[in-house]
Amino acid sequence: AQSVTQLGSHVSVSEGALVLLRCNYSSSVPPYLFWYVQYPNQGLQLLLKYTTGATLVKGINGFEAEFKKSETSFHLTKPSAHMSDAAEYFCAVSQNTGTASKLTFGTGTRLQVTL
């Protein structure tokens, strides 16, 4: 069984400030971990993913996330927020089976960026 917990359904930051979105996972097998972003009235777009190897993963739009096995975390960060980053962000986990499998999503975090 696998699950994802995203702490904070809403996060507000000022433009230029650090963005930190928290994600903790539970998985009985080595996980694949993902962050997706959803802009209003659009589908989900992959930001970044961790499968194996380097634990610090860089994604699009300046985002990165670090896989910390000891903390079962995969927090998403960006050094400097931009107005265009306002969206909903979803953390997801799937089983590392070597083939595509079910994604279990967190409940999402809505990021607001203020001037």
Added chain:
Amino acid sequence: DAGVIQSPRHEVTEMGQEVTLRCKPISGHDYLFWYRQTMMRGLELLIYFNNNVPIDDSGMPEDRFSAKMPNASFSTLKIQPSEPRDSAVYFCASAGFQETQYFGPGTRLLVL
């Protein structure tokens, strides 16, 4: 590549009517997933296919929902009869060997 294509983008129907949602996955992808997104329940996986065969339909809410994938480039999700509580955004996603799921733009369904 055009990405995952879904149609219609918006659907408004009356309770009791049949609704058919359509999805064209990315060419070459072996996996196809149907999700439902609501405010109350978030993103839920309904069913997924591998090589056109349904693998896991445990998320399908009830018998009113059915999904088919007659070939590698087309899938449908049907609701018959529809109910107001089926109102949601329905997403289709596809994936290839590298695991990453690519999502379509969604179909926003409103059942009156």
